[in-house]
Amino acid sequence: MIEKPYLHFSGISKIFTDPKGEPYPAVEGFELRVAKGEFVSIIGHSGCGKSTVLMMTAGLSEVVIGGIFLDDKLIDEAGPDRAVVFQSPSLLPWLSALDNVLLGVNRVYPHAAKETRLDLCKYYLNKVGLGKDIHKKAADLSNGMKQRVGIARAFALKPKLLLLDEPFGMLDSLTRADLQEVLLEVWNTEKITALMVTHDVDEAIFLSDRVVMMTSGPSACVGDILPISFARPRHKAQVMEQTSYYQYREHLIRFLEDGKDKKAAHGMVSSIGDGASHF
Amino acid sequence: MTEKIIGVMRIAGFNVFVPVIRLIQGENRDEQLKLLWRTIGIQGVTLGVFLGLWALIAPQIKTNLGQVPGPAQVWEQIQSLSLEYRMETKNRKAFAVTEKARVEQKRAENPGLEVKMRRYSGRPTFLDQIFTSLVTVFTGFLLASLVAIPLGVLCGLNRTLMSALNPLIQVFKPVSPVAWLPIVTMVVSAVYTVPQPWLEKAFIISAITVSLCAIWPSLINTALGVASIDKDYINVARVLKLKFSTKIFKIVLPAALPYIFTGLRISLGVGWMVLIAAELLSQNPGLGKFVWDEFQNGSSQSLARIMVAIFTIGLIGFILDRIMVTLHKWVSFGHGTAGA
Numbered sequence A: 001m002i003e004k005p006y007l008h009f010s011g012i013s014k015i016f017t018d019p020k021g022e023p024y025p026a027v028e029g030f031e032l033r034v035a036k037g038e039f040v041s042i043i044g045h046s047g048c049g050k051s052t053v054l055m056m057t058a059g060l061s062e063v064v065i066g067g068i069f070l071d072d073k074l075i076d077e078a079g080p081d082r083a084v085v086f087q088s089p090s091l092l093p094w095l096s097a098l099d100n101v102l103l104g105v106n107r108v109y110p111h112a113a114k115e116t117r118l119d120l121c122k123y124y125l126n127k128v129g130l131g132k133d134i135h136k137k138a139a140d141l142s143n144g145m146k147q148r149v150g151i152a153r154a155f156a157l158k159p160k161l162l163l164l165d166e167p168f169g170m171l172d173s174l175t176r177a178d179l180q181e182v183l184l185e186v187w188n189t190e191k192i193t194a195l196m197v198t199h200d201v202d203e204a205i206f207l208s209d210r211v212v213m214m215t216s217g218p219s220a221c222v223g224d225i226l227p228i229s230f231a232r233p234r235h236k237a238q239v240m241e242q243t244s245y246y247q248y249r250e251h252l253i254r255f256l257e258d259g260k261d262k263k264a265a266h267g268m269v270s271s272i273g274d275g276a277s278h279f
Numbered sequence B: 001m002t003e004k005i006i007g008v009m010r011i012a013g014f015n016v017f018v019p020v021i022r023l024i025q026g027e028n029r030d031e032q033l034k035l036l037w038r039t040i041g042i043q044g045v046t047l048g049v050f051l052g053l054w055a056l057i058a059p060q061i062k063t064n065l066g067q068v069p070g071p072a073q074v075w076e077q078i079q080s081l082s083l084e085y086r087m088e089t090k091n092r093k094a095f096a097v098t099e100k101a102r103v104e105q106k107r108a109e110n111p112g113l114e115v116k117m118r119r120y121s122g123r124p125t126f127l128d129q130i131f132t133s134l135v136t137v138f139t140g141f142l143l144a145s146l147v148a149i150p151l152g153v154l155c156g157l158n159r160t161l162m163s164a165l166n167p168l169i170q171v172f173k174p175v176s177p178v179a180w181l182p183i184v185t186m187v188v189s190a191v192y193t194v195p196q197p198w199l200e201k202a203f204i205i206s207a208i209t210v211s212l213c214a215i216w217p218s219l220i221n222t223a224l225g226v227a228s229i230d231k232d233y234i235n236v237a238r239v240l241k242l243k244f245s246t247k248i249f250k251i252v253l254p255a256a257l258p259y260i261f262t263g264l265r266i267s268l269g270v271g272w273m274v275l276i277a278a279e280l281l282s283q284n285p286g287l288g289k290f291v292w293d294e295f296q297n298g299s300s301q302s303l304a305r306i307m308v309a310i311f312t313i314g315l316i317g318f319i320l321d322r323i324m325v326t327l328h329k330w331v332s333f334g335h336g337t338a339g340a
């Protein structure tokens, strides 16, 4: 356990109101400590509440019970110290790639000289491999390119925390592999504490220091945590040669499979009419 | 190059001319000819049938002012109106020359005296009326937009404001210009009491009536466009903690632009219709007054002249709409699938 966490979820809960007006406890008692400079992935079944946790960390959604602390401060609103890379590349399509990055940089370094700000943007756009397309409108970029800009935009803010919600979910597997390398490369030089939601077991193992497995909702929480001990910098081919890779993989998949069974069992129970009893 | 011209044509909504251009370029002749027939050819036939029926039926109907005019009489009046215009222009020029001579002579005779140029007081020509109407409709439209867009943005961003204003919008939206006119006339007459007005009272009344009716479509569409902006874009603004003005100009307005222009297009169309009615009723200068004057005049040519006015009104309305469509398509570019 981490003694003095940089990011701390103190058993937080989130209760939504479902369409029928009934309270729906999506997340309950989510407890997690993350050290500074750590890369943590969250995996879990669809709809278990991964995005909910991430949005609360971003300050885009309110925590109902408990609190999230970053650097000893309670998170109570959104801010540029927590950069988000959304699943859909939420670039502003009417702005160029450069202007999209600049929008945030202008906000974070309002007093820097214009040249400095532009250089900063170009540095990160270059790093994600977008050197010559920076003046293209975001609307004219491919999805992969857009997500590259999304990554550059997040890093250029020099945030305390990087939040990624299935950043490569919409991409084909080739582009996804490319972007995982790009992300890891930039991250290696910056070592920004990162929290990433993913569905992809291999992605989680390859990128993270620890993988957090969430139980299925309702009342989802941390089910298990798997530390990944590959040395950094990592390379995909090397990582996949290790036997431990397949042990990690096995571990994660078993957790997800078990969760599925439980979910099915739970579904049967409630269909009989005993809605109150989950687990 | 060809494709560029065709692209521009498409944006401007002149799809009809695309085959013509391709034909000139000598692209697959038969297919383009077929396309041409399907657009211009069919439209030509429709026009022919319309003119034929008109020429046939019109003379059958007798009114106090004689027969209902057919296409030939209307064409005559178009020529007569253009002749009148040329005569008036000549008179005006001649007046300017003699007036200048008169003033100069007076000044020479009596250097200390302030001599004023008299204004030419001829009847406004048809073209003058068109011009007046256009200026009025754009003034009213501008006035409406200046209120509708900011208010619409605020409504779209703030659900409370939206539900607060909604009843008012719903009640005022369907009110016809005819109902506004008396109130606007009375209020403007009471409030606007400048001794030497820079703008004519009639002009202000017409413009305000136009705005009162043109404001609603822009307001509603702007609010709708802003309210339906992709949540991700708004989240970007929240994460970056953008200043209110940056948020509006970099995110909200560009995102809602296609909706806003849909609203503006409807508003301009409504404004143009309203203006003609307002001018006709209150006899404020413009095309509507031309129609009314001809109706009062009651000469044998009056009906034909009114028909000329009707075609003019329709044509101008069509052109205004085309302009707005072009602008709309233009701002919708670079929007991917958003809006439009």
Ligand SMILES: Nc1ncnc2c1ncn2[C@@H]1O[C@H](COP(=O)(O)OP(=O)(O)OP(=O)(O)O)[C@@H](O)[C@H]1O
Binding pocket: A016, A017, A018, A024, A026, A044, A045, A046, A047, A048, A049, A050, A051, A052, A053, A217
């Ligand atoms: N605004 C909301 N109102 C009501 N219920 C919500 C709301 N947002 C999410 N939920 C519910 O909370 C649960 C968790 O949703 P969440 O989006 O966090 O899941 P997720 O793990 O990110 O799923 P996915 O992997 O499909 O993205 C779901 O059951 C969802 O229906």
Ligand SMILES: [Mg+2]
Binding pocket: A050, A051, A052, A165
């Ligand atoms: Mg999600």
